[in-house]
Amino acid sequence: MKKFLLVLLVIVVIFGGAGLFGWNYYNGIGENPLKSDSDKVIVTVERNATLNGIFDDLAASGNLRNLILTKLYMMQHPLNTNIKAGTYEVPADATLEELVKELREGKNINEITVTIPEGYTIERMGGLFEDKGLFSKQEFIDAAKAYKHPDWITNVESRRYAMEGFLMPDTYKFEKGITPTYALDVMHKAFVKKMDAILKDLKIQSPNTRWNRIVTIAAMIEREAANTDEMPLVSSVIKNRIVKRMKLQIDATVVYALGKESTDKVTLDDLKVDSPYNTYAISELPVGPIANPGEAAIRAALQPADTNFIYYVLDPKADAHFFTANYNEFLAKKAEFSN
Template structure:
């Protein structure tokens, strides 16, 4: 335990899931648990020309959700895409160890009768590679003394932890500040990834004692891999974090995320957030 860090079991940083729905080709995002799977119908009303089918991968989806979406879009049995990884020959960095998490870039991908799981996965990784190795990203990674894989990993945390796009640069700064100070990240989204739960799942005292490589309460530094597939906004936030000394943050209520470097103030913010949740619970309305 770090002497400059309050007891780990008492620290909670903000966590909000994301709801992604596809409506007429547009991705709508909200603050709820992710609903995986999507595909656009190629048929048009009235017997007109068929629209090209597309597969939309929203920001923040985990690899498992992407696999399931590909299976559905290509009308394949569940698990087919995941099983195809071994022969996909994806051009991943050595640090990834063959795991494409973080490199299935969120975007819209065309789908036709010749599309295969391997071709879709390869297209996603190729797009990620172009984005991540672009000059601004490379320069930003060098400026913050990290390699590209580390930057993508941090971006995935920022993606998972940010309630809004406006919060991302501040969340990135919190992550970097804690790393620089030798503090454990202590973020629920990381631990929940390791436990196979949704990023927004509540973490309890027993959870943080689990021996897991993604236990950000017990382990120092970054998790072994990204925890989702971040978009450009999250990556941009990591390359250009907001200036500040913040070490803690919590979403007190929608639209009100509090950042602070003071532990006592963070505890007050946590209490206010808990009170707000309690006031919104069904029991409080009875």
């Protein structure tokens, strides 16, 4: 009898110990669900992926201690599982809660932030993308040339790039491995969305067949104005010159016609460049936008200030333009500011 009781006690101790071990192991899943030979585990979340699917992937790659217990633990300890697509670097010693939080709020290591400033040309955008390591400048230029432009963009054969002006300057988040065409598509859709929003806000009815003209003017405003406050004034000069049938004579169009981004000074020889963009040579608007304008410039093109100004000259000390309707006053200020 004593022998039987001893055996029974041993059995109880063994199963009790196993149960305690199992319970501790189960709770340990919450504290340390991952396993890895390094201090990091790379977790990729595809679009529309579920957390259970992520657990399956981790188990398949040998980076999860126990698939069944992990899913069971999640059922007993619900968390916010609104995870987002991306690739994440998770510490190998992360808790289950920390793992899920990283997939929900963490930094996508394959995501690259690109800020396109107002007034950038397609060529400058290409250089920026190259600097960010997404693709080369030439690949972006080639893609811009081949991009299927909307039907309302006209005179394409005379333009340097049909899409110049119709890519919205903004801050974008792109994944490594995207194509230049994808980037162009995202920026053009952003432009269309922004144009629609501006027109709606200003209560202006303007079919997209007029967007060529609006954006061509906006691009000149963007490249000429010293600041956003000046933009409606520059716009008024352009409007007044068009009404008076005067050549626009805007230096920024010459710079673009020369294939440059900027120049210290436009020379008399520069003004002679044969180009449909050179507003010193043509008696109309340039054939297309000379840059990609931002929202302020587009608004100024749509709503120029009510002035009689037809001249302006930069005061380098004030970093602002002097505006006038008097030619002699313009010449006097030009001489003053050049000294």
